[in-house]
Amino acid sequence: MTPLFELREVEKTFEIRRKGKKLGLRALDGVRLTITQGASIALVGESGSGKSTLLRVLLGLTPPTEGVALYQGRPIAQVRAENREFARNVAMVYQDARGSLNPRMTVEALITEPLRHFGICTAAQAPARVRALLARVGLAPEVAGRFPSEMSGGQVRRVAIARALASEPTVLVADEAVSGLDVSSQAQLLNLLRRLQAEMGLTLIFITHDLGVASYLCAEIAIMYLGRIVETGPTRAVLDAPAHPYARALRKAAPEFFAPLAEPLTGEIPSPIDLPPGCRFSGRCAYAQADCRLTDPALLRLNDHRAAACLHPLTQSFANV
Amino acid sequence: MNDILLDVRDLTLDRGEKRILDRVSLTLAKGETLALVGESGAGKSTIAIALMGLLGRSATTSGTARFDDQPDLLSLSERGWAALRGRKLAMVFQDAGAALNPSFTVGRQLASVLRRQLGLSKFEARSRAVALMESVGINDAEGRMTAYPHQLSGGMQQRVMVAIALACNPDLLFADEPTSALDVTIQAQIIRLILEQTRARGASCIFVLHDLALASQSCDRIVVLYAGQVMEAGPTEVVLRDPRHPYTRLLQSCVIEIGTEDLTPPEGSVPPYDQMPAGCRFSTRCPRADARCAAERPPLQPVAGRDLACWHPEDAA
Numbered sequence A: 001m002t003p004l005f006e007l008r009e010v011e012k013t014f015e016i017r018r019k020g021k022k023l024g025l026r027a028l029d030g031v032r033l034t035i036t037q038g039a040s041i042a043l044v045g046e047s048g049s050g051k052s053t054l055l056r057v058l059l060g061l062t063p064p065t066e067g068v069a070l071y072q073g074r075p076i077a078q079v080r081a082e083n084r085e086f087a088r089n090v091a092m093v094y095q096d097a098r099g100s101l102n103p104r105m106t107v108e109a110l111i112t113e114p115l116r117h118f119g120i121c122t123a124a125q126a127p128a129r130v131r132a133l134l135a136r137v138g139l140a141p142e143v144a145g146r147f148p149s150e151m152s153g154g155q156v157r158r159v160a161i162a163r164a165l166a167s168e169p170t171v172l173v174a175d176e177a178v179s180g181l182d183v184s185s186q187a188q189l190l191n192l193l194r195r196l197q198a199e200m201g202l203t204l205i206f207i208t209h210d211l212g213v214a215s216y217l218c219a220e221i222a223i224m225y226l227g228r229i230v231e232t233g234p235t236r237a238v239l240d241a242p243a244h245p246y247a248r249a250l251r252k253a254a255p256e257f258f259a260p261l262a263e264p265l266t267g268e269i270p271s272p273i274d275l276p277p278g279c280r281f282s283g284r285c286a287y288a289q290a291d292c293r294l295t296d297p298a299l300l301r302l303n304d305h306r307a308a309a310c311l312h313p314l315t316q317s318f319a320n321v
Numbered sequence B: 001m002n003d004i005l006l007d008v009r010d011l012t013l014d015r016g017e018k019r020i021l022d023r024v025s026l027t028l029a030k031g032e033t034l035a036l037v038g039e040s041g042a043g044k045s046t047i048a049i050a051l052m053g054l055l056g057r058s059a060t061t062s063g064t065a066r067f068d069d070q071p072d073l074l075s076l077s078e079r080g081w082a083a084l085r086g087r088k089l090a091m092v093f094q095d096a097g098a099a100l101n102p103s104f105t106v107g108r109q110l111a112s113v114l115r116r117q118l119g120l121s122k123f124e125a126r127s128r129a130v131a132l133m134e135s136v137g138i139n140d141a142e143g144r145m146t147a148y149p150h151q152l153s154g155g156m157q158q159r160v161m162v163a164i165a166l167a168c169n170p171d172l173l174f175a176d177e178p179t180s181a182l183d184v185t186i187q188a189q190i191i192r193l194i195l196e197q198t199r200a201r202g203a204s205c206i207f208v209l210h211d212l213a214l215a216s217q218s219c220d221r222i223v224v225l226y227a228g229q230v231m232e233a234g235p236t237e238v239v240l241r242d243p244r245h246p247y248t249r250l251l252q253s254c255v256i257e258i259g260t261e262d263l264t265p266p267e268g269s270v271p272p273y274d275q276m277p278a279g280c281r282f283s284t285r286c287p288r289a290d291a292r293c294a295a296e297r298p299p300l301q302p303v304a305g306r307d308l309a310c311w312h313p314e315d316a317a
Helices: A051-058 A076-082 A085-089 A107-117 A126-136 A141-145 A153-165 A183-200 A211-217 A235-240 A245-253 B044-051 B078-084 B106-118 B122-135 B154-166 B184-201 B212-218 B236-241 B246-253 B291-295
Strands: A005-018 A021-035 A040-044 A066-071 A090-093 A171-175 A203-208 A220-225 A228-234 B004-015 B018-029 B033-037 B059-067 B089-092 B172-176 B204-209 B221-226 B229-235 B301-303 B306-308
Touching: A005 A051, A021 A051, A021 A228, A040 A051, A040 A211, A051 A171, A051 A203, A066 A076, A076 A085, A085 A090, A090 A153, A107 A126, A107 A141, A107 A153, A126 A141, A126 A153, A153 A183, A171 A183, A183 A203, A183 A211, A183 B246, A203 A211, A211 A235, A220 A235, A220 A245, A228 A235, A228 A245, A245 B184, B004 B044, B018 B044, B018 B059, B018 B204, B018 B221, B018 B229, B033 B044, B033 B212, B044 B059, B044 B172, B044 B204, B089 B154, B106 B122, B106 B154, B122 B154, B154 B184, B172 B184, B184 B204, B184 B212, B204 B212, B212 B236, B221 B236, B221 B246, B229 B236, B229 B246, B236 B246
Parallel strands: A040 A203, A040 A220, A090 A171, A171 A203, B033 B204, B033 B221, B089 B172, B172 B204
Antiparallel strands: A005 A021, A005 A066, A220 A228, B004 B018, B004 B059, B221 B229, B229 B306, B301 B306
C-alpha cells in the first residue's frame, strides 16, 4: 500500500546573510518519514529542531531543497497545485488559534467560509452544518453568534478545530494545539481530539514539545533534533526504552512527581548555521565516542518498527541488528 | 516565631467590581521555597505583583502582609517600596525576552542595578556584574556583557534575569513561571539555578507554577489557588501525595505524564466575576458541592497536616 506521506532524504536550506556573507541555514537535513493512512504521529522536538519547517513541507507550503516529499506517491507541491482536493483533505489547526481566526468574523462566518470554499453544502444547509460541527467539538449552538474575542482560550481552540473539520478532511495536522492552556482545558481538548480521531478515522499529525501529550494522543512518535529525525517508532516503546541519547534526555527532562529534579543535558542546542562535524548531538551527548565526532549517522532501522540516527544506540537488544 | 519571613493575612484585591483575590492568607519561613499553583485567573501572579508593590492604581487592597521587619507591605508608600524593591524583594519574570530592555546590553542592565541599589562605582559594578554572570552559568561572561538581549538564547536571557534579580542578595525572590517559555531540557537547568542561588544566599523563594509535577520537584510547600481563593496549602509532600480538596484532586487528575491512560477533567470553566458564588468559588464545578458551599465560604483550617478550605473534604487516598 502506498503510504499517505513519504519523505525521503528531505533537506531544506534557507539562505541567510550574516555580516554580508551568504550562508545556508539547514532547517531540515536528511529527514526520512513515512506516515500511513489512519496513523497518529507526534512530532516532538525543541525550538530550532525543524518541526515547523517539516510541517510546511508536509503541507506543500515549502518545497524541499533536496530529496522528495510525496503524498500518495506523488510530489506534494504538484498535488497541491492541481486542485483544491489536497487542501480539503489535509486540514490544519494552527498554534496560535486566536491569531488564525479573523477577529471581525463571527464563529458562524468563520466555519461557513471553508464550507462554501470547498462546496461542502448549499448555503441553505450551512447553518445546520455549522451547529453540527460545533456540537462535534463540544460547543453550544449559541456560540455561533460570538466573536473570537468573547471566548476563552480553550473555546477558541475548539472553534479552530471545528473550522478545520468543516472540509471533511482525512488528515488533521495540529501545531501545538493544546500548549499554553490550563491543565483542565488541555485535558478536555485532548479527550476531544482522541474521540475525533477514533470516530472519524482521521490521520493525526501532532506537533508538540510535551512527551505526555504525545503518549496520550499518538501511537507513533518522531523525535527531532537540529533538523533531523533522530528516533521514530511506537510511542510507548520509544519512551519506555529510548535508543537515541537525545530521546533519552528528553524523556528524563519531563517533570515527574516527586522525582529529583533531573538535569539530563548540559549546554544548549548549537546553531544550525554552524553544525558540529559528525553527529549533530555529539557535543551534548553523554555517550559520545570518537567516531561520533567524525561520522554523521543517518536514520536507520533498529527493528521492524523502530529507527534511530545513532552510531551507538542505547537499547542493548538493538545492537548489531 | 522568628523565622517567619512573610506573613500574608486576608489579602483581598479588587479591580473595580471584580474581586481578583479573596482573603488570601499564606506564610513563608526564611530559606523556604513555596509554589503558588492554579489555573489562569487563580491570582498566582497577582499575589506576586501585589507583594512586589507593582499594582496599578486601579486596584484596591485590604488585609496585611508582614515582611521581615516591615509591619505591612500593603500600606507602604512609594518611597518605602523604593527601599525594598530590588534589594529585599526581587522578581524573575516569565518572559525574559520581554522583561529585559532591548536597547541596552545585558552587562549595562546588570551593572545599572548594582550602581543604583548598592552605590557601586562604574568600575566596581562592571567587575561585580561579570562575577554575577559567571555565577549563573554564563560562559564567556566577559564577552557576553556587551551582548544585547536578542543576541542571547531564551535560556541565557533567563540566566541574565536571575543574575539581575539576585544582584542585591534579596531575602525573597519571586519567580513567575520562570521556565514556561523555555524548552524542557533547559527548564530543569533554570529551576536548579534558582534553587541553588537562593539557597546559597539563605533567601526564600516563591515560585508561580502551573505544573504540579514541577512544583513537587522543586518546592517545600505549596498553595493551591482557584479564582483568587486558597483551596489547600501545606507541605508539598502532604498536599500532593494525599490531596483532600476536591479541586486539588481534579487538578492532579488533569496532569498528563508519560503513560497516562485516561484523563477526567472537570467540566465547564471558571465563572465570570459577576457570577461568582458568595461561598467557595469552586462550588460551581465541584462534584461534592451542595447549597452551603455556594452560599458560605469554608474557612481555611488545619486538616491532616495541611490547611484546607472545604466543607466536604475528600477522604484519605
